[in-house]
Amino acid sequence: MTQNVQNSAAAADARVTVLTPAVLALLLGAFLVLGTGFAHSDTIHNAAHDTRHSFAFPCH
Secondary structure, eight states: OHHHHHHHHHHHHHHHHHHHHHHHHHHHHHHHHHHHHTOSOHHHHHHSHHHHHHTTOOOO
């Protein structure tokens, strides 16, 4: 029974180890796309303008 508990704990640790960076990358990517897409600063907007249009992201 102790072995099953240890295996469950190891599996839970492995999921957390994989999911944490994935969720952080998803949040960072969403912030970058939406943050530059709807930024009021011309410098920020123009820096990402061509990339957004190449991915068909409407920015204006």
